[in-house]
Amino acid sequence: MDLRCTMGLSTTLFVMALLLSGAASMKSQAYFNKTGDLPCYFTNPQNISLDELVVFWQDQDKLVLYELLKGKENPQSVDANYKDRTSLDQDNWTLRLHNIEIKDKGLYQCFIYHRKSLQGMIIHQNDIDLSVLANFSQPEIMLISNRTENSFINVTCSSVQGYPKPKKMNFLLKTMNSTSEYDAVMKIIQDNITGLYNVSISSSLPVFPETNVSIFCVLQPEPTQTELFSQPYNIDAKPPQPPLPVPDNVLLTALPVLLFGVCGMVVFFITLKKRKKKPGPSHECEVIRVEEEESEQAKERVENRVPERSDEAQCILNISKTDSDLGAVMQSKEISSGIREEKHECGTQEPF
Incomplete structure (x- = not known):
C-alpha cells in the first residue's frame, strides 16, 4: 500500500475522532458586565504550527467574535458587536469575552482548521453554552401605611438589576416564639436596554401591640445563586400607657370651684341643723x-x-x-x- 495513502487515512481518522470528541456542548457561566470564558479545548497533540492553523469563534447567528489567521489576529472578520471585546489566551485556547451583556447569553462555537491538511479540513470543533447572571440588589422593605385598627401594617419589598427572573419572593415574620411565611405575587419589570429585572411584592402583615416583631424579605433567585435577605424591619411592642397628667391650668381652675362647693355644703348643713332646733x-x-x-x-x-x-x-x-x-x-x-x-x-x- 502506498505510504501516502496510509498517512492520509490516519489523518482522516484522527480528524473524525477530534470532531466526535468535540461534539458535546460545554457550559460556561458569566456575570453581567464582567468577563466570560469561551474555551476551545484544543490540545494540539501533533504540535501543529500556528502558521498552519485558522482558529475562530462564532455565535449562534454565525457572527464571528474572533479569528486567528497564521498566528495573528484578523479583525476584518470580526462583527461590530464584538470588536474590542475579546482576547485570546493561547496557552489554553480560551477566548475571553469582556463586558458581558444579557444578550450575550446563548450558544457559541469554536473551529480550528489545518490549512495544509486535506485542503483545510476542520480538525477541531466544540460548542459552548454561555449563561449570564446578574446579582439582584439586597431586598429593601418599605412601610406603606402604619398599623391599622385591626393590627395590620402594609409593607412593600423591592430588589433591582438582577437576571434571570427569580423563583420566589416572600416575607418572613419572626417573633420570639414563631416564624411565619407570607407569600405574595411578584411584580416583574424588565429594562428594555439592559435586559435586567426589577421585582417587588406588597402585603398586609399582622402585628400585635404587645409583641416584638421582625419582618424580613427573602428573594430566591436561580438555584446557582444564594438567597438574599433584607435587613430586618423591627416593630417594638408598645409599652403600657401611663395615666395622662392633669395640666396645671386645669387644677388652678378646678380648685376655686371645689372650695366654693365645700363651703356651700357646710353652710347648708349648719342652716338645716338650726332650723330643726327652732x-x-x-x-x-x-x-x-x-x-x-x-x-x-x-x-x-x-x-x-x-x-x-x-x-x-x-x-x-x-x-x-x-x-x-x-x-x-x-x-x-x-x-x-x-x-x-x-x-x-x-x-x-x-x-x-
Missing part, C-alpha cells in the same frame, strides 16, 4: 290648744266636786256663780277672741 308657729298653736283643753277639763272636775248646800247658801252661791260665770264668760270670750286671732295668724302664716 320651733315654728304651728308648734305654738298646738301648745295653746293643749292648754285650753286642760283648763276646761280642770273646770269640769271642780264643778263635779262641789257639795250640796242650803237654799240660801245655794242662792248666794248661784249669785256669786252667776257673777263668776259672767266674768268667766267675759274672760272666756276674751281668751277665745285672742285664740281666734292667734289661729288666724297661724292659718295665714306660711309654714316654715
Whole structure:
C-alpha cells in the first residue's frame, strides 16, 4: 500500500475522532458586565504550527467574535458587536469575552482548521453554552401605611438589576416564639436596554401591640445563586400607657370651684341643723290648744266636786256663780277672741 495513502487515512481518522470528541456542548457561566470564558479545548497533540492553523469563534447567528489567521489576529472578520471585546489566551485556547451583556447569553462555537491538511479540513470543533447572571440588589422593605385598627401594617419589598427572573419572593415574620411565611405575587419589570429585572411584592402583615416583631424579605433567585435577605424591619411592642397628667391650668381652675362647693355644703348643713332646733308657729298653736283643753277639763272636775248646800247658801252661791260665770264668760270670750286671732295668724302664716 502506498505510504501516502496510509498517512492520509490516519489523518482522516484522527480528524473524525477530534470532531466526535468535540461534539458535546460545554457550559460556561458569566456575570453581567464582567468577563466570560469561551474555551476551545484544543490540545494540539501533533504540535501543529500556528502558521498552519485558522482558529475562530462564532455565535449562534454565525457572527464571528474572533479569528486567528497564521498566528495573528484578523479583525476584518470580526462583527461590530464584538470588536474590542475579546482576547485570546493561547496557552489554553480560551477566548475571553469582556463586558458581558444579557444578550450575550446563548450558544457559541469554536473551529480550528489545518490549512495544509486535506485542503483545510476542520480538525477541531466544540460548542459552548454561555449563561449570564446578574446579582439582584439586597431586598429593601418599605412601610406603606402604619398599623391599622385591626393590627395590620402594609409593607412593600423591592430588589433591582438582577437576571434571570427569580423563583420566589416572600416575607418572613419572626417573633420570639414563631416564624411565619407570607407569600405574595411578584411584580416583574424588565429594562428594555439592559435586559435586567426589577421585582417587588406588597402585603398586609399582622402585628400585635404587645409583641416584638421582625419582618424580613427573602428573594430566591436561580438555584446557582444564594438567597438574599433584607435587613430586618423591627416593630417594638408598645409599652403600657401611663395615666395622662392633669395640666396645671386645669387644677388652678378646678380648685376655686371645689372650695366654693365645700363651703356651700357646710353652710347648708349648719342652716338645716338650726332650723330643726327652732320651733315654728304651728308648734305654738298646738301648745295653746293643749292648754285650753286642760283648763276646761280642770273646770269640769271642780264643778263635779262641789257639795250640796242650803237654799240660801245655794242662792248666794248661784249669785256669786252667776257673777263668776259672767266674768268667766267675759274672760272666756276674751281668751277665745285672742285664740281666734292667734289661729288666724297661724292659718295665714306660711309654714316654715
